[in-house]
Amino acid sequence: MNEVSIWMRSFVAVANAGSFSAAAGQVGVTQSTISKQIVALERHLGTQLFRRTTRSLALTADGMLFYEGALRALAAIDEAESLVGLVANIQGIVRLTCPLSLAESRMTAMIGRFLTLHPKMEIDLQLSDHALNLVSDNLDLAIRVGQLGDSRLTARKIGLARRIIVAAPAYLDRYGRPDTPSDLRHHNCMSYTLLSAGARWQFTSGDVAMVSGNFRTDSPHGLRAAAVAGIGIAANARWLFDDELASGALEIVLPDHELKSMPIHAILPSSRFVSARTRALLDHLVREFALDPLLSTASYSP
Known part of the structure; x- marks a missing residue:
């Protein structure tokens, strides 16, 4: 790799990171080294690429133009390298x-x-x-x-x-096992708040269950723990519940009704x-x- 392409990669790193110190850590060199590389690149191009103050670092007009060109050039270099093995x-x-x-x-x-x-x-x-x-x-x-x-x-x-619906056997023994998606409206169904579907649980059959409950969380691990604790019924990716299903801490609810995958x-x-x-x-x-x-x-x- 020649010097100009090294300087170019350092320039892109600084532009993305917004500071010399952050870019140096990402590239794996000292702040002094990356600063010298940017100065060398500016001297090579005959223009200032960054507007520097004690509190901020921003691309100049020439810097913004060069940034777009640098991205294309580095992409071409990487493509060429991959083509030759x-x-x-x-x-x-x-x-x-x-x-x-x-x-x-x-x-x-x-x-x-x-x-x-x-x-x-x-x-x-x-x-x-x-x-x-x-x-x-x-x-x-x-x-x-x-x-x-x-x-x-x-x-x-x-x-x-692929998503499944689960609950603790103790919860289901106490409140009953739903037979159809519409039965979920009678249960405490917990929400994973980072999922856009929210309280609307859609099935591959076309059925839709509007659910509600008294527990919600932005953590899938919190959702799993709440289900194991018997708070209510949970729905999420199957991989989240594999160990608990194997141990019997959770069981699948509505096994004949598949939720739409994410x-x-x-x-x-x-x-x-x-x-x-x-x-x-x-x-x-x-x-x-x-x-x-x-x-x-x-x-x-x-």
Whole structure:
């Protein structure tokens, strides 16, 4: 990699991070080094790229123009490298985010297999059930479950989250076992507040149950704990409840009535070049999702 492309990558990192210190940490060099690289790039281009004050750092008009060009140029470099087989020896870091429960049950093992195939790679995995901002949080890739709300993002559907309804046997022994979706209106149905469907539970049959209850949470782990405690009936991705179903702490409610699945998307920042290492990880996850019956878009029979 020549000096100009190194400076260019540092410039993009500073522009995305909004500061030299943050960019230095992300690139893996000292703040002094990255500052010198930006000065060298500005001298090479014959223009000022950043407007600096003691409290802020902003792109100049020339800087904004160069930022767009730098993204395209770096994308072309990465594409060229992958075309000549360098993807087989990819190295560097990919910053990835996904929901905690999906990482625990599925994705951590997938990432482990990826790192075995690519030992020079590093993965920085940030777990959050809230949607992090890919640009401001300097993320290369996000895996999100549910409907997407931001059309500015580049999204690729890679799987489905198959959902089930569960409750503790003690709750069902006390309040009865629903036979049809309409019976749910007589039960304490708990809400996962980060799911846009909310109190509207839709089934593949076309049935819709409008549910209500006295417990809600923005944590799938909190929802699972509440279900195990016998507070009420819960609905979420099947992988969240696998261990509790196996132990008998929870049982499936309405086993003959399937909830509509939630889409799973891989998200890329639309304004940033996609590196060969990020593409390699994404391609690996696509293959892994296709092989998992609880994540694949292919038909599934429990």
